[in-house]
Amino acid sequence: MQHEFYDMLMESQYWLPETMVAYQRSQLAQLLRHARANVPFYERRLDPVFTPSGDIDWDRWEEIPIVRRSDMVEHRDAMQARLLPRGHGPVGIIETSGSTGLPIRITISTIATYSAAALRWRGHRWQNLDWSKTTLSRLGDGDHALAWPEGENKGPWGLPGDSAAANGTLWSISRLFDTPDVMRFYKQFGASYLNAGPNMAHINALDVQRLGIDVRIEAILAQGNVIRQADRDICREVFGARMVEIYSAKEGGPIANPCPLDRLHVNSEGCLVEILDADGRPCAVGETGRVIVTPFYQTAQPLIRYEQGDWATVGAPCSCGRHHQVIDAIRGRSIAIFHHPDGRSVANLMPDETSSLLASRYWQLAQVGANAYELRYVPTDTESPGNEAAVRALFHQTFFADADLTFVRSAAIPLTSGGKLVEYLSEWRRPDR
Numbered sequence: 186m187q188h189e190f191y192d193m194l195m196e197s198q199y200w201l202p203e204t205m206v207a208y209q210r211s212q213l214a215q216l217l218r219h220a221r222a223n224v225p226f227y228e229r230r231l232d233p234v235f236t237p238s239g240d241i242d243w244d245r246w247e248e249i250p251i252v253r254r255s256d257m258v259e260h261r262d263a264m265q266a267r268l269l270p271r272g273h274g275p276v277g278i279i280e281t282s283g284s285t286g287l288p289i290r291i292t293i294s295t296i297a298t299y300s301a302a303a304l305r306w307r308g309h310r311w312q313n314l315d316w317s318k319t320t321l322s323r324l325g326d327g328d329h330a331l332a333w334p335e336g337e338n339k340g341p342w343g344l345p346g347d348s349a350a351a352n353g354t355l356w357s358i359s360r361l362f363d364t365p366d367v368m369r370f371y372k373q374f375g376a377s378y379l380n381a382g383p384n385m386a387h388i389n390a391l392d393v394q395r396l397g398i399d400v401r402i403e404a405i406l407a408q409g410n411v412i413r414q415a416d417r418d419i420c421r422e423v424f425g426a427r428m429v430e431i432y433s434a435k436e437g438g439p440i441a442n443p444c445p446l447d448r449l450h451v452n453s454e455g456c457l458v459e460i461l462d463a464d465g466r467p468c469a470v471g472e473t474g475r476v477i478v479t480p481f482y483q484t485a486q487p488l489i490r491y492e493q494g495d496w497a498t499v500g501a502p503c504s505c506g507r508h509h510q511v512i513d514a515i516r517g518r519s520i521a522i523f524h525h526p527d528g529r530s531v532a533n534l535m536p537d538e539t540s541s542l543l544a545s546r547y548w549q550l551a552q553v554g555a556n557a558y559e560l561r562y563v564p565t566d567t568e569s570p571g572n573e574a575a576v577r578a579l580f581h582q583t584f585f586a587d588a589d590l591t592f593v594r595s596a597a598i599p600l601t602s603g604g605k606l607v608e609y610l611s612e613w614r615r616p617d618r
């Protein structure tokens with residue numbers, strides 16, 4: 186089953202756009218009919234797209250209401266399928282803490298797990314990863330310590346039946362280990378790849394540099410957070426590692442993988458991804474909007490137009506020969522909409538040079554008043570502040586020219602419970618809200 190899907194993916198990666206659209210619609214039609222018939226939450230929600238004769242009017246797709254993370258908590262029971270399509274079960278439940286609070290549980294069908302695996306293997310092929318090598322994963326399956334202290338051998342991680350993959354091993358270690366222990370395991374297991382969040386990989390690199398540990402890493406499979414250029418640079422410099430950006434989520438599954446040209450392509454065979462502006466319209470190339478995902482095989486708890494919580498920038502077509510939708514950059518969940526008293530709203534990002542100007546790896550921009558902001562940062566060298574004047578000018582260009590900006594230097598910025606840094610947030614509640 187997984188194999189079949191993988192074989193299809195190796196062909197469908199070169200499909201023409203119209204072939205892909207036809208395939209997506211046939212998958213979506215099955216999902217919509219299943220959800221409408223078997224999932225109470227969707228009984229009426231999908232009405233806009235169903236014609237009186239029961240056909241689907243794709244032109245009205247955007248009228249289907251967006252599913253939010255809070256729905257997963259408030260309507261969890263109503264979102265469960267009473268029946269599964271043949272061959273889709275059994276189901277399992279996974280939990281995610283999320284970076285913005287609201288822990289959720291989601292029911293996953295076996296077929297969703299299979300399709301996710303097949304898409305992951307294709308992603309490995311795109312990046313020319315060698316399945317016979319060893320991968321060390323320190324992501325863990327939850328926030329708890331797992332397999333302490335010796336690590337857990339999870340066996341081969343490549344395509345089942347592939348002769349090279351039979352020699353490969355995935356080792357999983359607790360995410361609570363500090364850098365010297367991670368590197369000790371990495372060498373002890375003879376690993377070539379490291380599975381880690383980009384922030385953690387960045388911290389590991391700085392530790393390795395400071396402690397003078399000699400270790401080479403071929404590739405870092407980075408997921409779970411936004412990858413900044415600074416993360417890529419330090420890992421290249423210290424480990425000689427390239428960073429492979431994998432965009433996936435527990436709810437939405439594997440959403441996008443980088444092609445051989447290192448551009449992120451949506452896994453269009455497994456999900457529909459929409460990137461929408463503030464008015465709910467699709468963003469054009471270069472624009473940044475909210476990611477809305479509809480995974481096709483999530484039949485146990487369907488997510489039809491689910492707001493992932495991430496922001497992403499739409500990319501121009503890629504020249505690698507694959508027509509799958511391109512995402513230029515994942516902006517993560519940490520982007521915020523800042524409001525000006527005159528009614529304007531801006532969701533934007535500070536230019537890349539902000540970190541180097543501030544001489545800071547960690548900073549956070551918060552709206553704290555009607556037209557007042559705080560930029561909190563942790564200077565690398567506590568004795569010398571960053572170039573705040575230059576950053577202030579960038580801030581005024583990026584957001585509002587007349588806004589007040591205060592710099593706050595501190596020893597640390599609190600991370601979320603999931604260990605993530607929120608770079609943009611609004612702490613200002615408008616009086617009219």
Ligand SMILES: [Zn+2]
Pocket residue numbers: 444445446447448450503504505506507
């Ligand atoms: Zn490409």
